[in-house]
Amino acid sequence: MTTTLRFAALRFAGAACVAGLLGIGVPGAGLAPAAAALPAGVTGVTTIAPMLEQVTPAVVNIAVLSRAPQAENPLLRDPFFRRFFNVPEQQARPQVSAGSGVIVDARRGYVITNAHVVENAQEIAVTLKDRRRLRAKLVGRDAATDIALLKIEAEKLTALPWGDSDQLKVGDFLVAIGNPFGLGQTVTSGIVSALGRSGLKIEGYEDFIQTDASINPGNSGGALVNFNGELVGINTAIIGPAGGSVGIGFAVPVSIVRSVMEQLVEYGEVRRGRLGVSIQDLTPDLADSMNLAGDAGAVIAQVERGSAADRAGFRSGDVVTAVNGRPVRSATDFRNRMGLVRVGTPLQVTVLRGGSERVLNVRTGN
Numbered sequence: 001m002t003t004t005l006r007f008a009a010l011r012f013a014g015a016a017c018v019a020g021l022l023g024i025g026v027p028g029a030g031l032a033p034a035a036a037a038l039p040a041g042v043t044g045v046t047t048i049a050p051m052l053e054q055v056t057p058a059v060v061n062i063a064v065l066s067r068a069p070q071a072e073n074p075l076l077r078d079p080f081f082r083r084f085f086n087v088p089e090q091q092a093r094p095q096v097s098a099g100s101g102v103i104v105d106a107r108r109g110y111v112i113t114n115a116h117v118v119e120n121a122q123e124i125a126v127t128l129k130d131r132r133r134l135r136a137k138l139v140g141r142d143a144a145t146d147i148a149l150l151k152i153e154a155e156k157l158t159a160l161p162w163g164d165s166d167q168l169k170v171g172d173f174l175v176a177i178g179n180p181f182g183l184g185q186t187v188t189s190g191i192v193s194a195l196g197r198s199g200l201k202i203e204g205y206e207d208f209i210q211t212d213a214s215i216n217p218g219n220s221g222g223a224l225v226n227f228n229g230e231l232v233g234i235n236t237a238i239i240g241p242a243g244g245s246v247g248i249g250f251a252v253p254v255s256i257v258r259s260v261m262e263q264l265v266e267y268g269e270v271r272r273g274r275l276g277v278s279i280q281d282l283t284p285d286l287a288d289s290m291n292l293a294g295d296a297g298a299v300i301a302q303v304e305r306g307s308a309a310d311r312a313g314f315r316s317g318d319v320v321t322a323v324n325g326r327p328v329r330s331a332t333d334f335r336n337r338m339g340l341v342r343v344g345t346p347l348q349v350t351v352l353r354g355g356s357e358r359v360l361n362v363r364t365g366n
């Protein structure tokens with residue numbers, strides 16, 4: 001007997017709550033739960049309650065009222081046709097979904113969540129841990145990174161401090177906080193299982209933190225926090241049978257979240273700069289043929305004529321090894337890095353050409 005695994009966005013709807021609570025369609029329901037990961041053997045800490053008391057007020061529940069588009073006959077869009085045949089106006093049924101969010105700026109009332117949580121939203125309500133219920137305004141959303149920014153008006157808010165996701169290592173302990181199955185705020189613990197996960201075809205730009213902290217539908221937009229109480233990721237998706245948690249969850253690192261948030265605050269959207277190149281991975285075979293040691297980097301396959309890259313002197317066959325001094329691991333890594341750079345940003349790109357290294361200065365275009 002085989003179990004089909006699938007990727008799932010973590011949006012929660014009412015029916016999913018009932019199925020999840022009753023164990024319907026969830027293989028292994030009734031088995032003993034896995035033990036939570038604790039760092040006692042590493043640091044001697046036996047509880048993280050003091051840290052959670054500080055950070056959980058910054059994690060909110062989000063309820064979204066939306067209308068699902070309905071398939072219809074094109075003739076029904078014609079008012080004369082409807083009037084002639086006395087066809088009543090069709091109304092899309094309202095849907096209520098739930099997710100999670102994180103307050104990242106208490107003074108301005110900014111809340112980060114997933115873009116899919118607030119997709120097609122007509123009304124957005126945010127419930128704080130102290131049970132205050134507030135109307136939220138959508139500042140902007142970016143489907144390519146699955147990040148959205150909301151704004152609420154309230155006093156005495158608690159914001160999570162930013163962590164440094166670039167400093168994470170496999171094995172670091174983490175805590176996931178969110179609203180699984182609409183139950184209310186829930187905390188689970190785990191470790192960093194892997195970093196830089198991509199190729200999952202969940203979002204357009206993928207550089208996920210993988211964790212085994214239990215993440216379920218409704219956790220979307222919730223916080224992934226280190227044991228210092230700092231935000232390091234926004235929980236986004238899981239892989240598992242029937243959308244249930246099997247210890248493989250993914251979060252958008254805050255290095256991406258902060259970059260997206262800055263542009264959503266300034267423009268209400270993300271304005272990505274372009275280099276004008278096609279890229280591919282530096283495979284071991286390709287590295288051998290180019291007499292290169294190692295296979296880290298991205299190969300420039302083609303340069304668009306008249307583009308920013310063309311003007312900066314990029315050539316087909318160049319191997320990009322770093323951007324602004326930060327190493328480039330692969331073509332996906334390079335694409336993700338460029339996808340976060342706004343129009344007009346100057347960059348120093350290190351390339352290997354003909355066995356020698358050189359730095360090209362380029363300013364991203366429209």
